[in-house]
Amino acid sequence: MKSLLLLSGLGISAMLAELFNLKKLLFPIVCLGLLATIGVSFYDWNTDIHLFNNMLRLDNYALLFTASMSFITLLWFIGANDYIELETSISDKYALVLFALVGAFIMVSYNNLSMLFIGIEILSISMYVLAGSKKNDLFGNEAALKYFLMGAFATGFLLFGVALIYGVTGSFDIQVIGEYCRMNAGNLPMLFNVAIILMMVGMAFKVSAAPFHFWAPDVYTGSPSMVTAFMATVVKTAAIVAFARLFYGAFSFAPSTWQNAISVMAVLTMFIGNVTAVFQQNVKRLLAYSSVAHAGYLLIALVALSHFSGGAIFYYTLSYGVASLLAFHILFTVSGNKNEGADINAFNGLAKRNPLMAFGITVAMLSLAGIPPLAGFFGKYYIFNAAIEAGRYKLVLLAVVASLISVYYYFKVIIAVYFKQSNESAIELTGMHKMLYLVCVILLFILAVIPEMIVGLMK
């Protein structure tokens, strides 16, 4: 409850800030507010509060993801401050991002299908607006429109599913549905199975899993780089957690309906994402496809249905979030405020132009590629471990092959940074950015040293 109030309050005060001309104070206030949200999450630890007639449930799972998403948002604000300042209507952007975070919060803590819907809508509507926040940019407008149409379409599927579930079970409550599913396991009515499939399609749209991923590369490329960074990290985390919460809570006793379908989607997602990324020349688009591919790995954890899955998803989203955010921040600095992102040649000779950025992007790429000893490797390892526990060896083997493919395009960036020459002038960084890059890099190393502590939080 406290985190919800805190985040919504922050969002509203951000809107009011414009009125009272407090724009300068906004950044510190938001940072403090996000820190407070993280603090509150740990304060509520182990209390398992149920809110609004059991519609929200703040279990440790929800609190942990709230904390991690707030943390990623905090890192995002530190880097995105420049971008926000470049534009007019600063406070709107603050408010929209914070409201998106409120939506994300609801998506990770819902206990009722209506709340799931509300959470997704709060998040999505903010994101539609942010995607088109550069009003004069053609690609930005295209992205926003596409995102909106596809998002609405996906929500339609989701709502169909919700309605059918209600028809069968007479409830929106996850526990009640789960109980129904357990009692009738083996002879579930057809309608129920259809509902599961419809909801699966809806959620697959949201996490951009193949074959429902077509919107993602265009939207990611067209939106302003910093908005893309937010989509690829916080929004993706919220979507996958909502997905997992739904299928673990409500449908875990009907695995035959969805497990194979999601396995196939996971494999398709990994391969389509990674193979297409190999051919990209634009780094923003490359990261967009890489983000599609990472959704595939996360789906493996979902399919595994093992007691390791929760921890694996948490660790993976955190390490992926930090690495991805770092990559997008550096991309933004390299490409300037251009929407179309940067061609890979823009990274040429970055090692000479700014060694810190070169080091940062290298660490981010190595982590995303899953090279030990960085956090990305342990993330993949936990996911594979969960899948092996569930006996899904083939899925793991395919995932290993897919990550090998991904090494190719991540290294393309590293090679451009260190090997290619460029005549561009050196890049100066503000102290804030330097600190941000260092924090992200250090985090990627530290997460790898203490994986047990991070995953242990999930127990």
Added chain:
Amino acid sequence: MLTAILIALPFLAGLLIITTGGEQSKRIALGAALAELVVAGIMLAQFQINAESQFVLNYPWIPSLGINFHLAVDGISMLMILLTTVLTPLIIYSSFGHHYSKPQNFYGLILLMQMALIGVFTALDGFLFYIFWELALIPIYFICLLWGGENRAKITFKFFLYTMVGSLFMLVALIYLFQQTTGTHSFDINALYAAGQALDINTQRTIFWGLFLAFAIKMPIFPLHTWQPDTYVVAPTQGTMLLSGIMLKMGIYGAIRWLLPMVPEGVAAYSHLVMMLAIIGIIYASLIAWVQTDIKRLIAYSSIAHVGLIAAGVFSLNEQGISGAVFQMLSHGINVFALFFIVDMIEQRTKTRLMGNLGGVRTVAPKFATFFMVIMMGSVALPLTNGFPGEFLLLNGVYQASGMYALFAGITIILGAVYMLNAYQKSMLGEVSAATENFEEPKAHETHILWICAILVIVMGVYPKPLFSIAEPAIQQLLTMVK
């Protein structure tokens, strides 16, 4: 405690140099590497000659996945630590004639690499071993990419991908074994041994290939060697030295510690195949070395030949073969380092590596030619040089497995003498050429290195017994598991 220092010292020194160092980096790095050598010396002094694991360091790291931070030293590891700690300061010292851009990164990476290598040679936890194994790859990749020669992006990437594919196979095999461990699953080496030995023969055969590929690519064994000559040639001299002097020993060490006792029946099933591949590789590489005109490339191929013999010895699965392999790893490390150093000196002085452009150095720089002679003798395994005891035992071991193999492997000693003497003759003897007429004698730091190498070549050849006795109990214990 000493193990912890051995790991931490190069790591911290490496970080320190990268963050603070400037032009002084090479001196700080040399100091750190020498300090590391002193620590290794203390460890050697305290080392008890028996089969026990000593200097144990064992902390839980990721308990839920059965992963411990478990390091320990036995006789084989001790010798590998000595190799690493002796060669690293020499490699750093050998770079004093070069001026690398961004020296702090260059020397920092070398020290980080040293840390990873020590980790590989001491890890007793399968997962930890894998982490160090991969960790060793990253610094050397960047050393080759950033300071390498022509066409390096493509060649080093091939090298990276090749070894990474091998490592992934190893990881999959290790995870499979982990799943087979009894009770709470564990990556501890003894648990993995027990799990592997309990497998049926067909599974052991499959696991054998998973582990073997990683080690064979690293060594490299024919036909997985294609990354090696190009990478050696394109890497900066110090990178080549790291690769050939220490890093390829990771593959041999890995085979001895992580493959032979892990799946003994699988190994027994394929040991003859591996020996055959190794011997084909020896002859093939020797013949190619013979026709090389570029002296650096010649030594790269000669390295494949030498490693082939070591691999054949390891897979002969008897005490002579394995002791010979362990000893030969040390001698080959020193010899190949010295040879690449000599090539580097020649290249710096004459701006060419083509033997056709050289000649007559002995008349201009007799001291240099003499050093080259001594080291070359070690490399062709002349009696009373360090190459001899190892190769003798290796051939002995291979002979016990099959007389035919020994016959073919023995040819390599002749072929080795042929191409090395040929190279020596073309570059050092004969008429003075335009490139060599101003050939300088070794400078101070070069003389130091050459003296150290020459002394090691002779001392290890005349009195190899102490080194053999360090590894002997550990090898015997290992063989009880293999048989």
